[in-house]
Amino acid sequence: MLKNRLFYLFALLLAVGLVLGACGTADDEDTGNGGDTENEQAEGGDQAEEGGATDFKVGMVTDVGGVDDKSFNQSAWEGLKAFGEEQGMTEMEGYTYAQSESNADYNTNLNRLVREEYNLIFGIGFMLADAITQVSGQYPDTNFAIVDSVVEADNVASITFQEHVGSFLVGVAAAQKTQSNKVGFIGGVDSELINKFEVGFRAGVASVNPDIQVEVQYAGAFDKADKGKQIASFMYNSGIDVIYHAAGGTGNGVFTEAKDLKKNDPDGNYWVIGVDRDQYEEGAVPDTDDNVTLTSMVKRVDVAVADVATRAMNGEFPGGEILAYGLNDNGIAVAETNKEALTEEILNEVNSWKERIAAGEVEVPQNHDELEAYLGNL
Amino acid sequence: MANKKYSFVLVALISVLLGLLAGAIIMLVSGYNPINGYAALWEGAFGDLYFTGETLRRITPLILAGLAVGFAFRTGLFNIGVEGQVIVGWLAAIWAGTAFELPTLIHLPFAILVAALAGAFWGFIPGLLKAKLHVHEVIVTIMLNYTALYIANHVIRTLLTDGKDSTPYVAESASLRTEWLTNLTQFSSMHLGIIIAVFGAFVMWFLLERTTQGYELRSVGFNQHASKYAGMKVDRKIILSMVISGAFAGVAGAMEGLGTFQHMYVMSGFTNIGFDGIAVALLGGNAGLGIVFAAGLFGTLKAGALNMPLEAGVPSELVDIVIALIIFFVAGSYMIRWILSRFQKEGK
Structure with a gap:
């Protein structure tokens, strides 16, 4: 009886592995989108060359709110999108976002973008501070920025608001x-x-x-x-x-x-x-x-994100600095839309x-x- | 008996395949390429050593949470409170990991033990209420989840720190991470917990299948009244079952505290580890080995899902749909069993 059971469980493992594995291989042959890391890096290089104008890549990792939270994640993504479009980049190649479903995803998402050779990676929200601290230490050649918190490292810009x-x-x-x-x-x-x-x-x-x-x-x-x-x-x-x-x-x-x-x-x-x-x-x-x-x-997170991205692209990345956006640089404003009430x-x-x-x-x-x-x- | 096991494994396997298939159809209908989607998922879970490490550490707490739910299930109890027990376990592990300075060989087991005890205590409360006052454990455990969450937040803010949002990191001697594993997996947060989790599955199997206590626990699960008639102390068994279940959950919390995160922070919502544990236990048939495989599958899906929007443009929520469908098919296994039995009859 025991033998039988073990056999079936083993069969289950094999079958699941086979099915998932099959997906992977099929894709390598069909589209070349998956493949091993070497392939991908080669592809990445190609794309950058084809892009011509610039090989600067910028990405952001959301907190659990996601890019449609009607709040600062969305605002950050709007800023990044505006920056990307202005520079004539294509989404997913020049600029992108990685959505986090839980606190356990921050590290993985940051690493993913580092591995895809993004030059500047934003962590949106103070929840990502610990993850940024860790990852920025592991990859000193990549630039990071954290919104709403302070991380002390030479390759991290801390974006805060008043x-x-x-x-x-x-x-x-x-x-x-x-x-x-x-x-x-x-x-x-x-x-x-x-x-x-x-x-x-x-x-x-x-x-x-x-x-x-x-x-x-x-x-x-x-x-x-x-x-x-x-x-x-x-x-x-x-x-x-x-x-x-x-x-x-x-x-x-x-x-x-x-x-x-x-x-x-x-x-x-x-x-x-x-x-x-x-x-x-x-x-x-x-x-x-x-x-x-x-x-x-x-709170104009979009303004701040676009600003830091622009400075990084021009080689003036404010690494190690604490940027405090406030009234003077339009980082903070009081909305005057409701004229009747206000x-x-x-x-x-x-x-x-x-x-x-x-x-x-x-x-x-x-x-x-x-x-x-x-x-x-x- | 063997036949029943066989048919469960088959049902689970078919459910997984149907879930993946349905996911593929949904991708197709929504205009995405399912092959690209699943390839990105595979790539995101096992693409290189880093991602493999991340996937394994994601599987670790899922196994233990699944064991916690499964263990209570076998005694006829529905422990929805695993989530809360994970949180108190995490908190206790952090306290033990930061408050003491001990050599690794003592500190690490001590911190895990403290976490297990905290989780066990959080399971003891609903167990006691159920045994003595017949309060339904589902209601008590659901409420205790919130209690755990808010108490943990309060303790972090007031006792462990001075008004800060996250605790200091645990001492090196209480950390489950090791340098060679971190280096091997290119800086992933993988840690030794996976060994503890798999060992936990063995412990559960041994407790239930090879000890008198386990026999009695299972017996209570099958039929409380018959067990009582046979002279077993049903009350005590219920409490014991919840305590052991809570201990498993507490260790799951320790995996997060001592392994993955190394600290704890003020949480605005649940970790979902405990709730995912329910799905894991269901798919794993409440048995140790089955739970390890089920946690492996769900951990892989969840880790890989993060890569789907980036590489294939498929929303990661799709994986939640696939997981939900797998659960649906397992829960609706009657249908699959019926079809299987038709095939078997025709075969004869």
Whole structure:
């Protein structure tokens, strides 16, 4: 009996191997797309020569959000695509992206692009910081860039944004807009990065009026719209009328809740402040002219990605540097799409704070300790 | 008995083939070349030593998670909580790996043991509730998954670090990685865990098939009332089964903590290792060797899937569809069995 069983299991192994193996070989003969590594490298070389204009190749690895996350992965890919098209590159050859399905995929994807001889590889999101640290050490001849985090290595450029400054400014807008003197903040995962949003926002609100209450909640996830909706519902019920979300996909639930409320009660105050991209379209209440998006804290990942790619292509790769994109280089902006809600008066106030920050009169806090100190000095 | 085993292996094999075939048809219908697609998949899983190493390390926790689910299954328990047990195991391994300084020979086994104990404890809770209060283990384990996730995040933020998002790396002496394996596989994250995982499959087989306890556990799985009538302490068996199952899951977590990642970070969602373990156990027929093969297949598919969009333009989600279809065919094995029996009758 034992013999029999072993035999069949062995047969299973062989058969599976055969089937998969057959696929591989067939392809070698038919299209030459697969093949062994030597073949591929030879092909890669050919393509670069055929490309003519440039043999610069740039790729990016997404975090688990994927390139269609309506947030910074998508923004990064848009930036890379724009760069590639401008340089006359073809997708998949000159520029490409590798999508990660889980945290376990980051290393594999980075290595894959290194092996296909990409000159510059972006890691999108702070989740990739560890993977970039490791891989950049193993391949010192390849250039890497990490978005939203800092990796200290000579072949890595760290792309950061002054989210706290942008959040401060939308905080000013929220403080101007609120009538109940209660505003809310919904974060994705309680982490250093998202704390930067929270702290900036709270500082901005308090700078206008220290008596305004800020309710802070973390959803614990970036992809749970239902949870975002639930928290938003609770907040609006407790009298909060402006919610700033820094929660990616979770934030979509905040918009849903605000739109539902606004639809049933067109005169009520239900505002949402978007994040990363201008989320004006997300806020349009169906069948009405209302829009619940007060403004958005726009973080131009696309601008930063295209900028670093251009510099690398021109041989000026900012390796080892920490790039902080902010108000001056359009890395951070306050969306002004909803003219009706974001009145002239509010905008003037936002702009005056913007100038004071630019002039160095105001030092926007970046973490909870700095926030305490900042609030103490008000 | 032998015949039943034979027919299960055949059903599993046919399910895999049907799944791959259906995947090919879906690719064809959506306008992709299935041969290119599967070639890219193969290339991405075993294209060179690096990818082979990555595939093997991906298979490692899947085997152990499959064993955890399979072991509970054999005792008639549905442990959906493997996911949570993996997370606490991972966390415990990191704690043991960072908090102590010991020689490798003691440190590494100690860290794995701590992970196993943590997972076992996380399995003990639903086992106890099931045995004493008849609370259904599915409900408790599902809830404990979330509890584990959020507790782990909190512990990382407050106890293991000072408000940081990820823990320090484990000490060299607690790491499952070895230089020669890393160099052999061109810097892949492959580690020695695969040996532990395969050994785990042997342990499961030995426990269930060669010990009195195992006999009783299986007996409870077949029929609780008959087992009770025969004088077995069913309550204790249920708890024991969940504890052992949880221990396997905890070791799976240790593989991630001490091998693949070497640290732990604040997670915004599940690792899915535990949930994939359910599929692995199902395809592997809840038997040690079967689970090793099933984990091998799923690990290969998942590793190779990442290469499909890059080389063949096929979305990697397609592999999820193929895996889902394989599970569908295994679950719907009645159909395959029926067709097989028709063939056999005609043969006679």
